[in-house]
Amino acid sequence: MKKTNCELCVNYVYDEDSDTYTCIVDLDEDEMYRFINSTNYNCPYFRLDDEYGVVRKQM
Numbered sequence: 001m002k003k004t005n006c007e008l009c010v011n012y013v014y015d016e017d018s019d020t021y022t023c024i025v026d027l028d029e030d031e032m033y034r035f036i037n038s039t040n041y042n043c044p045y046f047r048l049d050d051e052y053g054v055v056r057k058q059m
Contacts, residue, residue: 010049 006012011025025045027035035041 008049009043010047011045
């Protein structure tokens with residue numbers, strides 16, 4: 001299992017045209033290789049999709 005959980009990332013968005021979720025970050029060739037082949041890949045672009053973060057800042 002990969003360390004980075006793409007489903008929790010703000011960069012993992014739903015594409016209505018293809019009816020799938022995709023990562024909007026353009027990984028270079030080396031990053032993509034590590035992502036596909038490594039079970040311990042830590043994505044440098046991972047940002048937690050915390051929809052309540054804005055609300056906490058407003059309080």
